[in-house]
Amino acid sequence: MSLQRALPAPGPTTRDDTIMAHPQYPDLPWIEGDLIIRPEVLADVEAHALAEYPSECCGFLFGPEGEAALLDEGKREVNEADKYHRLDPETFPRTSRTYFKIHELRAARTLDEAATAGRPLKVIYHSHCDAGAYFSAEDAATFAQGGALTWPCAFLVVAVEGGAITERRLWVHVPGTDEFRESSLRVE
Ligand SMILES: [Zn+2]
Numbered sequence: 465m466s467l468q469r470a471l472p473a474p475g476p477t478t479r480d481d482t483i484m485a486h487p488q489y490p491d492l493p494w495i496e497g498d499l500i501i502r503p504e505v506l507a508d509v510e511a512h513a514l515a516e517y518p519s520e521c522c523g524f525l526f527g528p529e530g531e532a533a534l535l536d537e538g539k540r541e542v543n544e545a546d547k548y549h550r551l552d553p554e555t556f557p558r559t560s561r562t563y564f565k566i567h568e569l570r571a572a573r574t575l576d577e578a579a580t581a582g583r584p585l586k587v588i589y590h591s592h593c594d595a596g597a598y599f600s601a602e603d604a605a606t607f608a609q610g611g612a613l614t615w616p617c618a619f620l621v622v623a624v625e626g627g628a629i630t631e632r633r634l635w636v637h638v639p640g641t642d643e644f645r646e647s648s649l650r651v652e
Pocket residue numbers: 590591592599600603621
């Protein structure tokens with residue numbers, strides 16, 4: 465997935481270690497991770513990953529604006545990788561088995577509508593097939609460019625290996641870099 469939204473330039477990083485707000489989005493604390501997911505929401509993400517296997521699945525997680533850490537709603541999205549691969553295999557050499565591509569216009573619209581409704585899109589999730597739930601170089605290149613985050617959210621990766629869920633990990637952007645670090649995700 466390659467996309468470029470108009471973004472503010474990353475601001476200076478704060479020296480105050482107690483305030484870890486992301487300089488691009490200081491008002492969106494879920495970008496920093498340490499999130500809580502309702503068990504039924506995670507169950508649906510994992511069911512989605514299993515249903516799409518051996519293709520990668522993708523989707524969104526939402527929660528109330530007033531409870532920054534909480535994820536209490538999911539929405540399955542369509543992985544457009546195969547469609548793009550069929551239309552333009554040179555530009556998009558990878559299929560849904562090793563790649564996911566979100567419908568960018570719908571994602572942008574969902575992001576705006578969710579924010580307006582007070583139910584922000586906090587996480588983009590996707591699955592890896594027969595690989596771990598690490599944040600791949602491709603994932604990092606998609607979600608950070610020039611030190612800036614391309615979508616204002618955190619990222620959940622679910623691993624499906626041999627047809628079973630083997631791990632799930634939450635990843636957040638390291639401001640000013642194109643790298644991501646792991647963060648905690650509690651199920652409750
Ligand atoms: Zn990935």
